[in-house]
Amino acid sequence: MADGLPSTSVWGRPAASDAAKPAASLADIMSEELVTEIQKVEIADDERERLEILKMLREAGVPEYELDTSNDFQIAVELSVDPDISADEAMARQLQRELDREHELNAKFEASKSTGGVAKAVVGHDSYKYLREEEEERQADSSEDEEDFRELATNMLYQYKKPEFPPCGFRKDPSGNGNIITKHDKEITAAKNCERAMHFPTGVQTGDFVGHNISNRVFNSLRTHVKAESKRQQRLKDKDEQATNEATVDGQTRLILFKWINLTEFDEVDEVIATGKESAVLHARKNVDAEDEAHYAIKVYKMTLDAFKNRAEYVKDDFRFKNPRRVMKVWAEKEFLNLKRIHRAGLRCPIPLHLKKHVLLMTMIGHKEAAIRLKNVVWVDEEQRQKAYAQSKEIICRMYSECNLIHGDFSEFNLLYHDGDVYVIDVAQAMDLSHSRALMFLVRDIENILEFFHRIGTDDLPSSTALFNEVTGLDMDENDNLSVQVEAFETENRGIDRRKDKNCPANVELRAYNEERRNRSKSPAKDFN
Known part of the structure; x- marks a missing residue:
């Protein structure tokens, strides 16, 4: 029957349920006084339920200090200090490992019971290495970080700092002796030759040139030798390839x-x-x-x-x-x-x-x-x-x-x-x-x-x-x-x-x-x- 229409019985009289319903308007429902009363009722119900639970716990012999829940919120805040939830993840892995072991044991019991009629299982080594895998991942990450740091330190050690000159092409000596330094200075050229020698081909064993200087005469001799050796190696390689072809x-x-x-x-x-x-x-x-x-x-x-x-x-x-x-x-x-x-x-x-x-x-x-x-x-x-x-x-x-x-x-x-x-x-x-x-x-x-x-x-x-x-x-x-x-x-x-x-x-x-x-x-x- 549609809402708002009076309900009548088959004899044409109003239904008894309609007489029992209180009349409530929209203004009454939306009033603050009604909301407040409803909240008070709910709070009273929660308090009454809490007191009943405490009474039951006391009757069961639970100590009083365990019944105090006033610090539960603070404890929850302290437990949530770990932002990446690593502790929860470790706990979840541990629980999953126990669940898997229990499942494996049950499977072994069922298999042995179906074959021999006696339920038995042999507990072997732990095949679920969740925690170990996590530890290996952490070690791998730490080793990669160490390698990156070592590579950065090596690059900083062998990095060549190119001297800067003004547009005129020369500058005064920073030592204050009044000399003029250009990019063709002996010490600057020797340091640059050292950096260029470090970029010789891989097969050339130059050693560690850090902190050393190479004069132009020595560097030219080294470069000539490297070119001649490269050509000789190329000839030998061509000869080997020709022999293989033959x-x-x-x-x-x-x-x-x-x-x-x-x-x-x-x-x-x-x-x-x-x-x-x-x-x-x-x-x-x-x-x-x-x-x-x-x-x-x-x-x-x-x-x-x-x-x-x-x-x-x-x-x-x-x-x-x-x-x-x-x-x-x-x-x-x-x-x-x-x-x-x-x-x-x-x-x-x-x-x-x-x-x-x-x-x-x-x-x-x-x-x-x-x-x-x-x-x-x-x-x-x-x-x-x-x-x-x-x-x-x-x-x-x-x-x-x-x-x-x-x-x-x-x-x-x-x-x-x-x-x-x-x-x-x-x-x-x-x-x-x-x-x-x-x-x-x-x-x-x-x-x-x-x-x-x-x-x-x-x-x-x-x-x-x-x-x-x-x-x-x-x-x-x-x-x-x-x-x-x-x-x-x-x-x-x-x-x-x-x-x-x-x-x-x-x-x-x-x-x-x-x-x-x-x-x-x-x-x-x-x-x-």
Whole structure:
């Protein structure tokens, strides 16, 4: 029913509730006397409630000094002195830590009860480091402030105060002796040189110049030296970059290496072992830091003839590589095949594993580091030298007799020394005996290795002619020049069958295959073929 309208009963009489309501106007409601009366009533109610609470506390035995609340406001003011509320934050962190530990214990109880039927939990270390993190943050902030202060102090110590001069460019000496000082004064220039020396490049170790003066002559000498040293370092850097570029690790090479890594041939490529006129050798590892860690050598051949001018001389008459336009593409293949021949004969050499275009993967001679060359060996006694010479001679003889190969560059640079044994490497230029100049290259190999062992003081070495006769089975006169005799022999007596074989290289391979079959033992699969 709408407000302000008289309410009537169903019989048309006024409702009893309307008669009980007092009549109140708007002026009565807004009067101050009414407000005051209402406040008095509320205060009386609060006081009565307070007295009832005090009566209940006294009956409960609470001491009288705890019932005094007159100083509560002052205590609250004192507790709010901390403006950043750090105490409240620490208390909140402590409460949160207790709550988390309680939750963790309840979870452990429930887990143990569900699994074993018995509720148990082991209380370990506190995994909630709220207070420790707060302390670490404070220490970090304090350390940053210390660093900033230290940096500011250092800048103030080394800061150069530029002298001020009037527009005329000179001023009187402050000491009062009547002299005129300009910006070209000796002491001012020396102090300025000191400040300029402190700004030399980082690599220049100038030391601490604070409190010192540097004359123009000394500073000019230092500056000239720094410029010359910078240019020299730049040249060395360019040379290193050029050497790295010559290592031919280009995009195509990297793609081949990535494919081998994906095929788990090796896991990583570490460093460059050596660089030469024809190739660069990289170090690769597999199963790094494991007991069965393996090491490999990756030989990357250069695809130009710039550094190896006479490369074609080694392959132009080799029946395996008759097309001179394919020399660049088959140079890696040539060493791969030569290594296979040498390894098949049982000679000490790297084992060839894979060949892809101009990249050859083979085993590395050495343990974790590559073996040293024969020229870098520190010889201890005569027995060691004699053993190294005997192994070198064995390599030459067996390469000639069993592999039908002549090294072509047999020297202390292409022989490795590891665990007391000599290994032959770098056989890319090794040529077949059908080569028209094969014996001349053999003479050069013999002279090179004999010269090296003479130089390190090896006793009882044969002559070049005697060693040549032992290798080839020929009978050259030791009183005559060996090179002249070999040249005449190649021209007159040798190479008749070889020249025929060059026209039909397949006959050579067939003859070698039949010879190998005759010398091979009975195959266990012969009865099933």
